[in-house]
Amino acid sequence: MPEPILKIEGLDAHYRDFQALYGVSAQVDQGEVVAIIGANGAGKTTLMRSVAGLLKNRPEAIRWKGQAIGRLRADQVAALGIALVPEGRLLFPSLSVEENLIIGGQIGRKGPWSLDTVYRLFPILKERRNQQSTSLSGGQQQMVAIGRALMSNPELILMDEISLGLAPVIIRQIYEALPGIVGEGMAAVIVEQDIAKALSVTSRVYCLQEGRVALQGLSATLSREEISRAYFGM
Amino acid sequence: MDWVNAILQGTLLGGLYALFAAGLSLIFGVMRLVNIAHGDLIVLAAYLGLTASTALGLHPLVALVLVVPAMFAIGYVLQRGILNRTMGDDILPPLLVTFGLSIIIQNGLLTVYTADPQKLQAGNLETASLSAGGLTVGVLPLIVFITAVAIIGALQWMFYHTALGRAFRATSDRQDIAQLMGLNRAHVFGLAMGLSLAVTAVAGIFLGIRTSFDPAVGGSRLIFGFEAVIIGGLGNLWGTLAGGIVLGVSQALGGQIHPSLQILSGHIVFLVILAVRPRGLFPKMEG
Numbered sequence: 001m002p003e004p005i006l007k008i009e010g011l012d013a014h015y016r017d018f019q020a021l022y023g024v025s026a027q028v029d030q031g032e033v034v035a036i037i038g039a040n041g042a043g044k045t046t047l048m049r050s051v052a053g054l055l056k057n058r059p060e061a062i063r064w065k066g067q068a069i070g071r072l073r074a075d076q077v078a079a080l081g082i083a084l085v086p087e088g089r090l091l092f093p094s095l096s097v098e099e100n101l102i103i104g105g106q107i108g109r110k111g112p113w114s115l116d117t118v119y120r121l122f123p124i125l126k127e128r129r130n131q132q133s134t135s136l137s138g139g140q141q142q143m144v145a146i147g148r149a150l151m152s153n154p155e156l157i158l159m160d161e162i163s164l165g166l167a168p169v170i171i172r173q174i175y176e177a178l179p180g181i182v183g184e185g186m187a188a189v190i191v192e193q194d195i196a197k198a199l200s201v202t203s204r205v206y207c208l209q210e211g212r213v214a215l216q217g218l219s220a221t222l223s224r225e226e227i228s229r230a231y232f233g234m
Numbered sequence: 235m236d237w238v239n240a241i242l243q244g245t246l247l248g249g250l251y252a253l254f255a256a257g258l259s260l261i262f263g264v265m266r267l268v269n270i271a272h273g274d275l276i277v278l279a280a281y282l283g284l285t286a287s288t289a290l291g292l293h294p295l296v297a298l299v300l301v302v303p304a305m306f307a308i309g310y311v312l313q314r315g316i317l318n319r320t321m322g323d324d325i326l327p328p329l330l331v332t333f334g335l336s337i338i339i340q341n342g343l344l345t346v347y348t349a350d351p352q353k354l355q356a357g358n359l360e361t362a363s364l365s366a367g368g369l370t371v372g373v374l375p376l377i378v379f380i381t382a383v384a385i386i387g388a389l390q391w392m393f394y395h396t397a398l399g400r401a402f403r404a405t406s407d408r409q410d411i412a413q414l415m416g417l418n419r420a421h422v423f424g425l426a427m428g429l430s431l432a433v434t435a436v437a438g439i440f441l442g443i444r445t446s447f448d449p450a451v452g453g454s455r456l457i458f459g460f461e462a463v464i465i466g467g468l469g470n471l472w473g474t475l476a477g478g479i480v481l482g483v484s485q486a487l488g489g490q491i492h493p494s495l496q497i498l499s500g501h502i503v504f505l506v507i508l509a510v511r512p513r514g515l516f517p518k519m520e521g
Binding site: 053092 | 403407412415
């Protein structure tokens with residue numbers, strides 16, 4: 001069995017005095033697509049921010065290809081090949097669509113993703129490339145946020161609630177682009193409220209509940225009862 | 235004709251004020267830092283120019299070749315060594331630290347250079363002038379003004395057309411997300427302060443050629459710089475140039491009415507603009 005690229009072990013994460021994660025352990029193999037589900041406040045976003053380096057943790061709690069990265073800064077983590085599509089998109093409002101993408105790529109990692117390939121994935125962005133990023137619709141902004149993360153040619157992409165606040169037709173459009181993204185051999189962690197959607201596009205799933213892993217398993221074989229018990233704690 | 239002349243001279247003076255202000259505007263735009271020591275750093279640059287021109291026999295404008303990189307380095311080290319540690323959600327710590335820095339610089343200059351007024355000797359340049367149609371313009375104020383326009387134009391271009399400018403804007407928008415893009419905030423802030431003080435170096439040398447200076451004159455330069463930034467609108471560099479000109483012209487016109495009104499009229503115009511348009515004349519950051 002190959003060594004996982006990302007290994008999280010006994011992660012306790014804190015926001016000031018508030019502890020958001022308790023001994024969370026999880027892993028992602030090369031090229032694997034993993035879902036993280038859980039109710040609001042379960043710690044999903046905290047987990048994403050911890051991996052991306054926006055929260056400081058015990059170094060050994062998060063390992064990337066064996067290297068302890070729990071305490072690295074976000075820019076150092078990004079340089080290793082981990083990209084985050086943050087919840088709420090968080091584009092740079094002073095930058096045009098194209099500049100948002102370019103700045104995502106300025107880390108200079110080699111790989112298949114460039115302005116051309118991102119525009120091929122989301123052709124609408126090419127038409128809008130000189131517009132202010134905040135003038136786009138929510139779905140288009142989400143495409144920019146995904147494209148911005150892809151531009152760094154990561155080996156692991158973390159997508160935090162990419163369908164939040166979007167119309168169903170737009171969500172479908174974005175999820176249809178997913179195979180084209182992970183098909184390049186990239187691993188992905190998808191945080192998703194829509195459980196059916198999450199299970200349909202991933203191979204394994206972790207369910208968080210109040211900062212702990214309540215359930216984990218193969219997306220195809222977990223039953224609805226197991227999931228709702230883990231989700232709601234009933 | 236006197237009034238036309240006053241407006242002309244005031245406009246040129248505004249160029250100097252814009253140079254005082256450009257560095258303030260830059261660091262406020264990038265990291266929301268208000269640097270109380272800015273005026274004293276201008277004076278520090280003037281003294282560095284003095285040392286370079288007396289010790290090495292350089293013309294003050296040639297001394298810029300040394301003073302500009304020196305001030306850039308001071309800015310970068312200052313930001314990474316001290317100011318970055320004070321930055322956070324609370325804007326008070328950096329204010330207090332730069333206030334303390336202001337006092338340290340003033341007293342350091344007193345110790346090294348004494349309180350005697352000094353001046354940078356620029357030879358014929360100080361008195362050279364051009365005349366046309368009854369108006370006379372000093373060559374030095376003209377050079378200062380053109381330099382101010384060029385520097386602000388260059389900063390503006392840098393902001394909107396270079397990778398560094400993109401990094402500045404992205405960091406200004408969202409610091410943590412910029413960090414995700416591989417931009418180390420501490421380094422980006424260091425570069426911004428370095429650039430700010432490089433502009434300050436030019437302002438300091440021109441100040442030293444134009445008037446005599448001593449370690450205590452930084453405060454009023456800070457005020458003029460602040461006023462230019464606020465009149466023009468926070469975070470807008472062309473606005474800062476306009477703000478400097480408004481301030482310079484106000485002072486010149488006030489001085490035309492009565493010499494004692496010169497400084498006061500500048501402050502009054504500033505207060506009126508602050509009352510009528512609290513966000514300044516050109517508040518939006520545009521490309």
